[in-house]
Amino acid sequence: MISKEHIIKRFISYVTIDTQSDPNSETTPSTKKQWDLANKLAEELKSIGMQEVTIDENAYIMATLPSNVKHEVPVIGFISHFDTSPDFTGANVKPQIIDKYNGKNIVLKKKENIVLSPDYFEDLHQYKGQTLITTDGTTLLGADDKAGICEIVSAMEYLINHPEIKHGKIRVGFTPDEEIGRGAHKFDVNKFGADWAYTMDGSQIGELEYENFNAAGAVVTVKGKSVHPGYAKGKMINSLYIAQEFINSLPRIETPEHTEGYQGFFHLHDVNGNVEQTMLKYIIRDHDKKHFEARKEVMVKLTNELNSQYGREIISIEIKDQYFNMKEQIEPVMHIVNIAEKAMKELDITPIIKPIRGGTDGSQLSYMGLPCPNIFAGGHNFHGRYEYVPVESMIKATEVICKIAELTAKRK
Structure with missing residues (x-):
């Protein structure tokens, strides 16, 4: 069982590092501060036992979890981005932990009357009784997409610590500048070497997407x-x-x-x-x-x-x-969507298969030869002060990653 406390600690260690990207910059990454988290992630991947950990001159991170089975298994990947949106400040993020959410208004900033209300944000109703992480009303949170990174790292750590779960070779990749549309621009698909991948960059629990704008x-x-x-x-x-x-x-x-x-x-x-x-x-x-x-x-x-x-x-x-709709690239290999759907169902998650009203690194990567559907990371209300993420959703996303790896290794 993946520890709630461990997930919370890891997630908060990421969101408290400012990684806001800048569309007016011509460098990659677009801001120097993205290196702060990039370097931390590279070291963390090494510390949990990942192999072939690399970070290139543009802050793209890749790492390998070797196969623990003798038969041939497709190489799969999991990808998330570590920058946050330029739409709202990501400096001095002060996360608030709401344990056993009571279904009522959450006061983010009393002095300024900033309130996260289920009357306005109706999705909150489905998380009554769960643990929520919110902002303090003055910044975004950064669950987009540091929740995805947290889930990938936690899943890899879990698989390393539980070798009884059989899986093939897994590649992970973390990118800068996704929020300004450049996350895949300098991603080396050949170096990544996966047959297909999944971005962990969706919103509410159950989302599974292979169509985008x-x-x-x-x-x-x-x-x-x-x-x-x-x-x-x-x-x-x-x-x-x-x-x-x-x-x-x-x-x-x-x-x-x-x-x-x-x-x-x-x-x-x-x-x-x-x-x-x-x-x-x-x-x-x-x-x-x-x-x-x-x-x-x-x-x-x-x-x-x-x-x-x-x-x-x-x-x-x-x-x-x-970028373009990845549907054209995914439909010929729909088994990769089917595996993710089956993984969710085996974990008692109801898949929500719907189009993305936006794009992910996966939409561009799919046209670069790496088919890459999108899976929920758990957060809501991205790019603003009302952003929040249920911890239970992050745990479920972590379990989905592990289950996809396990199911892929069972394919004949």
Whole structure:
């Protein structure tokens, strides 16, 4: 049985190290502070008895648990990322442990009236009686994806200490910069050497995902002309108003706050401007490849229409693809999903097979030749002050890893 206290201690040792990534940096990792946890993880893997532990010049960590069976078994991998989101501060994380959660409001910061409430976050209801780890309301927690790292390390340690559990060769990998879309960019798939892998980067217990968004980023630049407002008639072009026109011309209900399931969206996440120039930054998401391409075309068409309306090239747009739906790469090898599903069922976990409304390292790795579905890590409300993780979910995720290893070794 995996110790709750051991899981809590390990997890807290990770989340109290600030590893926030930076999308504006061109280095890998994007922030020097990611090295603090990366180096700790490399040493910890060695200390629990993992072999072939490496950490490269970009902070990618890999390690091996050798097979303990004589017959040939596929090499499987487990992958998580150690950076945290730039959306909310990850400095000075002060986790709070809520033992035997009573199902009521959790006061994170009394002075500022910051409350984690089941009335708003309804998922809390399913964890009544369990042990929760929350923030203190001033930072994110970092369960995305330090819960995944904790589970992988704990599972490897458990397998090392329990050689009666038979398994093939297992590779583990920890990556920087996943939160800014670069986690797989410098991942050496050949060096990793697995037949397939799983990212431990999902949310609630039971999640098992092999579909994700097709993703692109768009930068819309509106050029204006600044003239003294007292003499501006017929001369001034206010880029802010034209940018507003662009924003209002996209479907208002096709945004993150109005969509779910397989529905795609346009998401305006940054605006920076003045009369002379305004820049809009969007992300474009859709599970369906045709709809994804159509969304990009909608933005290009709107740009052309506004330029035509104003009689000059006043707006420019740059669209860059970021990642694609891994479903195309996973469906030919669906047995890897079936193994994970069977592992959950044998542990009395109800599998929740659904599309990811986002992406993981696995989506890019799948297109790099490493099929890589996603499994729950247990956390909720990622990227903000209301993030929390049930300890029991982390224990179950750890058990799923061990069970997948065991089932893979039994395959004929």
